[in-house]
Amino acid sequence: CNNDTMQEDLKRQLFGLPQRYRDSVRAIQPGLPLFLYNYTTHQLHGVFEAASFGGTNIDPTAWEDKKCK
Numbered sequence: 001c002n003n004d005t006m007q008e009d010l011k012r013q014l015f016g017l018p019q020r021y022r023d024s025v026r027a028i029q030p031g032l033p034l035f036l037y038n039y040t041t042h043q044l045h046g047v048f049e050a051a052s053f054g055g056t057n058i059d060p061t062a063w064e065d066k067k068c069k
Helices: 006-012 019-026
Strands: 033-038 043-049
Touching: 006 033
Parallel strands: none
Antiparallel strands: 033 043
């Protein structure tokens, strides 16, 4: 995340990564410990726990105005 997406990540309880990390995302299973790294502040937040399997485009409305590249 970054300063532009941090609040949305926490509000939606949904983390996102660029498409190039899709294999890592698909390896996420319920109960897996997760951390959220803010690239703007260089701070690591967590521990969070995955509530579901990782996937792509889980919520198509997430980050609509802040698409990751």
